[in-house]
Structure formats: structure tokens, C-alpha cells
Amino acid sequence: MSEVIVQIGALTHDYGDVVALQDLNLEIPAGVTGLVGANGSGKTTLLRLLLGLLHPTSGEIKVLGHDPQSHPLDVRERIGYMPEGECLPKDQTAADFVAYSAQLAGIPSREAKRRASETLFLVGLEEERFRFLSDFSTGMLQRVKLAQAIVHDPDLLLLDEPASGLDPEGRVQMLQLIRRLAEFNINVIVSSHVLTDIEQTCDWVVMLDAGQLLRSGPLQGFEKLGTVLVEVLDKAEEVAERLMLRGFETNVEGMRIIVGPGDETIERAVVEETAAVGSGLTRMVRGSESLEDLFLAKEDS
Numbered sequence: 001m002s003e004v005i006v007q008i009g010a011l012t013h014d015y016g017d018v019v020a021l022q023d024l025n026l027e028i029p030a031g032v033t034g035l036v037g038a039n040g041s042g043k044t045t046l047l048r049l050l051l052g053l054l055h056p057t058s059g060e061i062k063v064l065g066h067d068p069q070s071h072p073l074d075v076r077e078r079i080g081y082m083p084e085g086e087c088l089p090k091d092q093t094a095a096d097f098v099a100y101s102a103q104l105a106g107i108p109s110r111e112a113k114r115r116a117s118e119t120l121f122l123v124g125l126e127e128e129r130f131r132f133l134s135d136f137s138t139g140m141l142q143r144v145k146l147a148q149a150i151v152h153d154p155d156l157l158l159l160d161e162p163a164s165g166l167d168p169e170g171r172v173q174m175l176q177l178i179r180r181l182a183e184f185n186i187n188v189i190v191s192s193h194v195l196t197d198i199e200q201t202c203d204w205v206v207m208l209d210a211g212q213l214l215r216s217g218p219l220q221g222f223e224k225l226g227t228v229l230v231e232v233l234d235k236a237e238e239v240a241e242r243l244m245l246r247g248f249e250t251n252v253e254g255m256r257i258i259v260g261p262g263d264e265t266i267e268r269a270v271v272e273e274t275a276a277v278g279s280g281l282t283r284m285v286r287g288s289e290s291l292e293d294l295f296l297a298k299e300d301s
Contacts (some may be wrong), residue, residue: 003030005187006050010058013045016241020045020132021211023192024059028189032182034198035191036238037208043191046082046208051081066154075086077105079184080149084160091140094125097133105152119147123177127171139170146177155208156187164198175201215251215258227260230270231283242273255282283297 006028013021021042035043048054049061052068052075061068070077089097095116102112120129123143126134133144142162149157162178163171178201181188192198198205201217207214232239232255240250240257246269251258259266267284274281 004028005030005064006189007060007062009060011049011061012057013049013054014057015043019211020203021049021056021208024213026206028216029098029204030187030294031203032178032188032190032201033204033206034202035189035206035208036193036195036198037214038193041193041208042208042211043193043208044160044214045211047160047189049080050158051076057192061143078155080152080154082145082149082157082159082162082288084164085289086141088133091132093130093132094120094136094147095129096142097144098129098151101148102151107152115151116147119151120144121151123147124173139167139173140164142166142170142174143177144172146174147149150181150186153184154186156189157181159188159190161191161192162190163194171197200238209253214253227258227262227286228266229283229285230259230274230281231255231258232257232274233280233282235277238277239270239273239279242276243269246273 004027006026008024008026011021011024012019035046037043050063050068052072055069063075064078066074069157081280095113098119099112099116102115103109107115117129120126123146125140125143125147128140133141136144138243141164146162149159160176163174166174175197178188178190190198190201202219204217205219206216233253236255236257240252243250243257243259248259248262248266248269259270267286270284271281
């Protein structure tokens with residue numbers, strides 16, 4: 001793993017009776033990272049915790065070496081954030097709004113206007129920059145949101161569903177823009193429930209499910225994982241413990257166990273250890289062709 005930009009230890013956050021994130025342990029490296037999961041998996045909550053907009057119920061967070069709870073300004077001055085929802089003032093032009101965003105980051109007025117013009121050119125809005133935002137299409141508004149997030153040249157960019165509401169052409173263009181950001185040495189965390197978008201843009205993938213970490217690793221590690229997806233009738237924890245004693249990595253999710261990566265000896269070990277605890281196999285599948293295959297397998301459990 002390269003330089004770590006986010007460190008999370010035993011992180012839990014709840015909204016009263018609703019637990020959004022539970023005992024999350026995670027390290028995110030430099031580069032472009034995809035944060036994936038179904039709606040309600042905890043993605044937006046995690047982004048807000050990284051920004052310091054929410055405080056964890058328990059656990060620790062370090063973003064670019066700083067704690068967003070105790071040193072929020074040290075974190076936010078180095079981060080750009082593109083929220084998912086509608087949030088732009090429709091009575092301003094794109095140029096004025098992005099320049100204002102730059103000034104909020106401490107950039108002098110003249111320099112802010114220059115940066116706004118350059119950034120809007122970068123996101124493909126050079127000709128439209130003096131139009132009012134009320135006249136913009138959904139795709140153009142998404143580009144403005146991206147522009148305001150990068151105008152102050154952040155070290156880390158947080159994107160919450162950046163392709164939401166876009167038509168197929170607009171989605172492709174947005175994904176291309178995100179990929180280009182790596183050329184400017186901007187680290188990116190992209191939150192999305194569209195797994196194919198992540199596969200097209202990211203180097204590293206963090207997968208959440210119901211507030212818990214399902215898997216984290218390099219994107220190429222998710223393609224032909226070399227793992228075995230196992231479903232047992234009962235005693236999944238016992239089976240997993242016995243497999244771990246034999247040197248296999250395991251991840252238990254209900255009655256499903258992800259074993260590996262490893263070679264063909266996994267299948268034989270699974271059969272032996274399942275029988276040893278008096279359980280039975282209902283399913284055993286080798287590998288996963290894509291992120292979507294893995295996530296759908298989880299959803300079926």
C-alpha cells in the first residue's frame with residue numbers, strides 16, 4: 001500500500017437507535033478510491049465524519065494526518081467536497097459562485113476569479129461560465145459542484161454520488177473528469193452505489209454493507225479474486241475458525257464465508273472443516289468476475 005491518507009480505528013456512529021457505522025477499521029491509500037455500497041450502507045455518514053461535520057460515537061479518525069473532530073479546520077482546508085444533493089444558488093453565475101468558493105478557502109479576490117475561470121474550463125464549462133445556474137442542466141450543475149470542490153487545489157477530494165441523475169453521456173464525461181484529477185495529484189474518494197462507475201475510475205475499493213466493512217483492497221484484487229464464496233447450513237463461525245487455523249483468510253457474513261484468496265486447496269479444506277463441525281454446505285463458488293458479482297453475492301445472503 002502507498003501513503004495512507006485516511007486511518008480509521010474502531011469507528012462507530014449511530015443516529016439514536018440506527019447504527020450507521022459499526023466498529024469500522026480501515027486504511028485508505030493515496031490515489032483514487034471507490035467507496036461502494038447500497039443506499040443506507042453508511043457511505044455518506046463516513047464522508048461527513050471525514051469532514052468533521054459529524055462526530056463519531058466512538059473510535060478514531062485521521063485524515064491527512066489530522067483528527068477532523070479536534071482539528072476540523074486543518075482537515076477542511078485541505079479537502080474539497082462535492083455533496084450529492086441540490087445545493088447551488090440559482091441566482092448566481094457559475095463564475096461568481098466558483099470564485100466565491102475560492103474566496104471562502106482564503107484565496108484573494110482577483111486570484112479567485114482567475115482560478116474559477118480555469119477550473120470551469122477544466123470541467124468543460126468555459127462557454128457557460130457567465131450563465132445563471134438556474135439555466136443549467138443537471139449535468140452542468142454537477143460539473144459546477146465539482147469545480148467548486150477543486151478550485152482551491154485540495155489534497156483530498158470527497159465526491160458523494162458525482163454521477164447521480166446524469167444521462168449516459170453525462171455519466172461518461174463525469175467519470176472521465178474524475179479520472180483526470182489523478183493527473184493533478186489530487187487524492188479522490190468517490191462514493192457510489194453504481195459499481196461499474198467505480199471499476200472505470202478507481203485504483204482502490206472500499207465496500208461497505210449495513211455500516212460494516214465488507215472488503216477493502218486494490219481494484220485489480222477484486223477481479224478474479226481467487227476467493228471461494230461458501231454458504232453453510234449453520235455454525236459458520238466455527239467453520240471459519242477452523243479454516244483460519246489452517247492458514248486461510250476468512251470473512252464471515254451470516255451463514256456465508258468468504259475464504260481466501262488461495263489455490264484449489266480451499267475447496268477441499270472447506271468440505272473437510274464443514275463436515276468436522278457437523279454442518280452442511282449449501283453453496284460453494286470459486287472467484288468473482290467483478291465488483292458487482294461480489295456485491296450481488298452478498299445481497300443474496
